[in-house]
Amino acid sequence: MINCKAKEKPKAVKNEKSLIFSAGETSGYNHHACIAYFKGKFYSAWSSSPQHEDDCGQRIMMSVSKDFYNWCEPFPIIDSMQGRYSPAVLLAGGMSVFGDTLYLYFGHYEYAKEEVRENGTLRPLAEDDTYHTDTQAGYIRTEDGENWSKPEFLNIPGVPNHAPSPLHSGRLLMPCSILYPYSDDPSSVGEYKFAGIYGDSFGDEAPYDDSVSINAVTKKMGWNVPLICEGAFFQTDDDVIHMMLRTNSDYLWCAESRDNAESWSQPYQTEFTDDKAKFHFGRLPDGRFYYVGNCVPGGGRLPLMLCVSEDGENFDRHYTLRDEPYTKKYPGLYKGGVYGYPVSLVHDGYLYVIYSKHKEAIEVTRVALSDI
Numbered sequence: 001m002i003n004c005k006a007k008e009k010p011k012a013v014k015n016e017k018s019l020i021f022s023a024g025e026t027s028g029y030n031h032h033a034c035i036a037y038f039k040g041k042f043y044s045a046w047s048s049s050p051q052h053e054d055d056c057g058q059r060i061m062m063s064v065s066k067d068f069y070n071w072c073e074p075f076p077i078i079d080s081m082q083g084r085y086s087p088a089v090l091l092a093g094g095m096s097v098f099g100d101t102l103y104l105y106f107g108h109y110e111y112a113k114e115e116v117r118e119n120g121t122l123r124p125l126a127e128d129d130t131y132h133t134d135t136q137a138g139y140i141r142t143e144d145g146e147n148w149s150k151p152e153f154l155n156i157p158g159v160p161n162h163a164p165s166p167l168h169s170g171r172l173l174m175p176c177s178i179l180y181p182y183s184d185d186p187s188s189v190g191e192y193k194f195a196g197i198y199g200d201s202f203g204d205e206a207p208y209d210d211s212v213s214i215n216a217v218t219k220k221m222g223w224n225v226p227l228i229c230e231g232a233f234f235q236t237d238d239d240v241i242h243m244m245l246r247t248n249s250d251y252l253w254c255a256e257s258r259d260n261a262e263s264w265s266q267p268y269q270t271e272f273t274d275d276k277a278k279f280h281f282g283r284l285p286d287g288r289f290y291y292v293g294n295c296v297p298g299g300g301r302l303p304l305m306l307c308v309s310e311d312g313e314n315f316d317r318h319y320t321l322r323d324e325p326y327t328k329k330y331p332g333l334y335k336g337g338v339y340g341y342p343v344s345l346v347h348d349g350y351l352y353v354i355y356s357k358h359k360e361a362i363e364v365t366r367v368a369l370s371d372i
Contacts (some may be wrong), residue, residue: 002242002254003271004315006295013306013319015367020063020071023360026050028330030061033362034163034343035354036095038102039145041066044354045077045101046362047092053334053359054211054363055123056116057087060106064145068352068366070315073136078140078151083110084133086120093137094163094343098188101141105174106151107159109135109210126334135159135210137174139189156181156192158209161230162343163186163279168239173261175231175243178217179209182261195250197221197255197264221266223251228267234289236279236312243267248276250297272315277301278341280353284308284369285346292342292353304355304365308372319372321353321365328358335359363366 023030031053033046042065049055059258062077081088093105112131123129137156142148156174158181164174172188174181198207201220207213211229218227226248232300233243241257245267252274253267272295279293289309294301303323307315326338335358342355351372354364 001271002244002313002315004295004318005271006305006318008296009303009323010305010318010320012323013321013367014371015321015365016068017113017322017363017365018065018069018071019289020044020065020354020364021046021061021074023330025330028332029053029055029058029335029359031356031359032092032341033354034092034094034104035345035352035364036097036102036175037345038093038097041145042068042352043095043102043145044071044364045092045095046356047090051330051332052123053332054089054091055333056089056111056121058089058091060090060092060104062104065363077104077148078106081108081151085113086110088114088134089123090126091159093160096163096165096188101143101187102145103139103141103188104125104148105137105139105160105163107135107210107343108138108153109133109159123333130172130212130256132210132212135213136310137210139150141189152189154189154192161212161278165233166234167241167260169260171260173233173241175233176209177214177229177231177245179207180231180261180264182259193262195257195261195263197267199266223247223253223267225253228253230278231255232279232281234283234312240339242255242312244272244279244281246274246276248279251273252279273297274315275299275301277337280342280344282344282346284351284372286369290317290344290351290372292321292344294337294339301339304339304342304350304353305352306367306372317372319367321367322355326357326361329360332359357369
């Protein structure tokens with residue numbers, strides 16, 4: 001059984017941090033951060049709106065650094081898109097380098113016409129958010145880090161939780177929440193096939209993956225948790241893919257694939273504790289597995305932790321990355337939690353972890369691999 005039972009105050013690990021962006025009155029919401037290294041520079045991107053989480057017209061910002069410490073003034077790398085009835089919602093979905101190209105992935109959807117407020121400029125309240133349209137994943141790309149393509153859409157009716165990553169076979173897997181698209185196109189932007197844990201929830205309709213469908217599928221499938229969402233995976237040496245899943249309970253659940261992501265088991269509860277937040281898994285150059293996230297239940301996404309495993313089952317080495325308090329500075333809907341939605345990168349002897357602070361500031365911490 002995959003397990004991680006973190007202590008309230010695990011030991012801190014030596015680290016450095018760098019502030020990328022701090023919120024202002026016209027940029028009060030910043031979240032879903034991701035990071036990549038490409039041709040001598042670090043690239044960071046995140047979702048941003050003036051005040052509220054996932055508001056109409058939410059766009060994606062970017063900042064670049066040559067040295068980790070100094071970041072350029074953020075700029076909109078994917079600006080707001082007009083939907084059919086109101087400005088669409090854009091969510092940063094991760095970055096990957098394949099070949100000589102850097103890709104930035106994003107999710108896109110539009111709220112139902114009858115549910116948006118203030119003439120289509122303000123998102124509905126969560127309890128009124130019952131239907132989305134035009135849910136799809138997209139991407140932009142660059143070969144030089146300066147000139148980016150226009151947004152293009154993939155054949156994926158879902159919001160990516162992380163960028164596509166290679167399996168042992170070379171196949172690429174993009175984790176969403178209940179839908180796990182896979183592709184044998186090494187560029188990452190070819191055709192995807194679909195598998196997931198949604199069963200027959202969609203009947204004769206094509207599956208789709210967003211914040212509305214995941215709640216419906218959780219109820220339809222009879223999973224005894226508030227919801228199943230925000231997958232992140234790792235693959236062990238026996239080729240089993242472990243898709244770890246947030247449940248908004250005190251434990252992560254896991255779905256497994258033993259056939260190269262073409263089918264999945266029904267999810268089951270693990271013994272890996274969680275604080276109702278997104279997380280990221282990866283593998284270190286020495287073969288150990290790692291997790292970054294909030295695994296102390298009830299902590300309000302505090303502290304941010306790194307947990308390491310020799311075998312992919314027992315994540316029994318625990319480190320605190322960040323535990324400083326942060327006070328929210330600007331009002332906005334659904335801006336809870338301190339250190340939110342980390343994404344990691346291993347590069348040149350360091351583990352980099354990017355995250356938001358109360359869904360306002362964007363910051364990155366790095367740890368020398370020799371200290372883990």
